[in-house]
Amino acid sequence: MLPLASCEALAQLIDHSLAAPQLTDEQVIEGLELAKRYRIACASVRPCDIDLAVRTLHGGSVKPGAVCGFPHGSQSTATKLYEARDLLRRGAREIDMVAAVSKLLSREFQYVQMELQQMAELCHKEGALLKVILENAYLTDELKIVACRCCERAEVDFVQTSTGFAPSGYTLADIALMRRHLPGEIGVKAAGGIGTLDQALEVYEAGCSRIGTTSTAAILDEWQARLTPPAAS
16 A cells, blocks of 8 residues: 555545444534544544535535444345435435444345345445455354455445444454455455554555544644644754
8 A cells, every 4th residue: 555645635535324223413523623634534424414414515525425234234236225325315425334244144145245235226226335245253254255246246346344343443454355255356454443544554554445433633633733743852
């Protein structure tokens, strides 16, 4: 991976997550305003907040995004498609959808493949990106590889390590495995536990082109400080 030469370069890798269930409208707006100030890639909200996100981010460079099938991917395909269609109609430009964990564990791979295919077609028809969350904490390496192959066939845009709501989040081993089994045009997104600049740089160097975090300000402020030369004495 090329070194990150500016604060802006790191900001363009960040998805600011606003998916926690306890967030109030005021806290969501604060998070969206933060995303605008730091000019990150995307602010990802709960489905009920997409109208708020689209209004708040209007006219800026930050893309409004939303989660779909959260947090376990247990909704039916028809329900996920309806949810995604509604989010896209309301202005979402990126969709973070949880793959059906139970279907992967049950080895119902055709079900998973068809769901991803339909979701990708829907998002791309509307000019939006699809990020598929595997929730690796529940999967064996074999199932992670199969899921990556399904994502490749469906031509999704990113494959993500975790929601942040499972027993564990990203691992460097998972990132390496995913990067190894995905084509270059599909990005890897790390999420779940990234709270420091060093962690963000570590996952970038491991091959991630998106980073999901709630610690956006702390990460970018520290990166700006490291890039700023010390004042002459």
